[in-house]
Amino acid sequence: xxxxMQIPQYQHVQEGExxxxxCNSSTTLSNIQWYKQRPGGHxxxxxxxxxxxxxxxxxxxxxxxGEAKKNSSLHITATQTTDVGTYFCAGAYGxxxxxxxxxxxxxxx
Amino acid sequence: xxxxTQTPKHLITATGQRVTLRCSPRSGDLSVYWYQQSLDQGLxxxxxxxxxxERAKGNILERFSAQQFPDLHSELNLSxxxxxxxxxxxxxxxxEGTGAQAFFGQGTRLTVV
Numbered sequence: 001x002x003x004x005m006q007i008p009q010y011q012h013v014q015e016g017e018x019x020x021x022x023c024n025s026s027t028t029l030s031n032i033q034w035y036k037q038r039p040g041g042h043x044x045x046x047x048x049x050x051x052x053x054x055x056x057x058x059x060x061x062x063x064x065x066g067e068a069k070k071n072s073s074l075h076i077t078a079t080q081t082t083d084v085g086t087y088f089c090a091g092a093y094g095x096x097x098x099x100x101x102x103x104x105x106x107x108x109x
Numbered sequence: 110x111x112x113x114t115q116t117p118k119h120l121i122t123a124t125g126q127r128v129t130l131r132c133s134p135r136s137g138d139l140s141v142y143w144y145q146q147s148l149d150q151g152l153x154x155x156x157x158x159x160x161x162x163e164r165a166k167g168n169i170l171e172r173f174s175a176q177q178f179p180d181l182h183s184e185l186n187l188s189x190x191x192x193x194x195x196x197x198x199x200x201x202x203x204x205e206g207t208g209a210q211a212f213f214g215q216g217t218r219l220t221v222v
Contacts (some may be wrong), residue, residue, distance in 0.1 A: 006151075030208050040112070042199060042213040043152065088152060092208020096165045096200075097142060101151035 002027060002093040006100030014108050019076040021103035023089035030092040032065055032072045037102070038085040046074075080109050112136065115200050115214035123222055127188040130217045134181055134202030141166070141183040142211060143175055146197040158183055161206075190221045 005024045013019050023032065031050045037044040047056055049065035049072060056063045062075045063109040076083055112135035122128055134141050143155040154167030158177035169175075172190075177183045187194060197218050201211035 025144070033208075033210060035213075042215055043211075044111075045210050045212070046165075050212055052159075090211070094165075094208070096154065096159060096167070097157075097203075097208050098154055098167075099144070099152040099212055 002091065002096060002098050004089060004091040004098050004100040006089055006103060006104055009101065010104045010106075012106040012108065015080050016078050017082060019079050019083070019105055020073055021087050021089075021105075022071065023091070023100050024071045024072045025091050026070070027093065028069050030094065032092070033070075033090040033097070034063060034072075034074055035088045035090060035099075036085050037088065041085075043088060076105075079105070081107050081109050083107055111134050111212040111214065113200060113214035115198075115217050117217060119218045119220075121220045121222060122190060124190055124192060126190050126221075127186065128190065128219065129199055130185040130187070130200075130219075132183045132200030132202075132214060134183070134200075135212055138202035138204055138212070139181065140192050140203045140205060140209070141177055141181070142201040142203070143169075143183070144199045144201065146199060146216075148196075152199065155185070162209070163190065187219070192221050195219055195221045196219050 002046045033048045034046040037043045054065040088102045089100045114133040139160045144152040155169040157165040175185045195217045201213045203209040
């Protein structure tokens, strides 16, 4: 079935360092979404990418959708302690929204 | 507040028992998703309903079932519970069933003892 692979599983960075998480699908996606889950919280929608090669920015966060619409990345510049949490990508396959395993980000100040 | 309501927030039950988790979607949302999140794990897609009908199925065990009612609220039934069923169960809703942005509830933490 449809599966979204996400790496790395875990990343621990020093405050101020950059962070990137990657998602990959074996089949073409209708769109890809990114969510953030704070410790003890629920996933919260960040952004949706629909077009091939699309790049969107939200302050220090940059989201990219691959040309083949099979992969995506989230890059955070100069991480802050408020960035801690788990970042999930979610691939839309028609009716289904399939989440990657998530990347747990820890930031050391 | 996402507008999605899940009850109860916490549930402790014994092995072999049956429980029902309830979800009220955001006003106007027709699609409801159920996900299971085990400790420090990702979100496992269980099932999706759209306007009362099952739309997509994931890795949902035969012991689990769900339905969406005419008022669009949904229930997830878990039976013959095992220790491994202990997890956080999230409900999410979206306007459509075609991969639109999902809004998550606070989740129900199920502990099977």
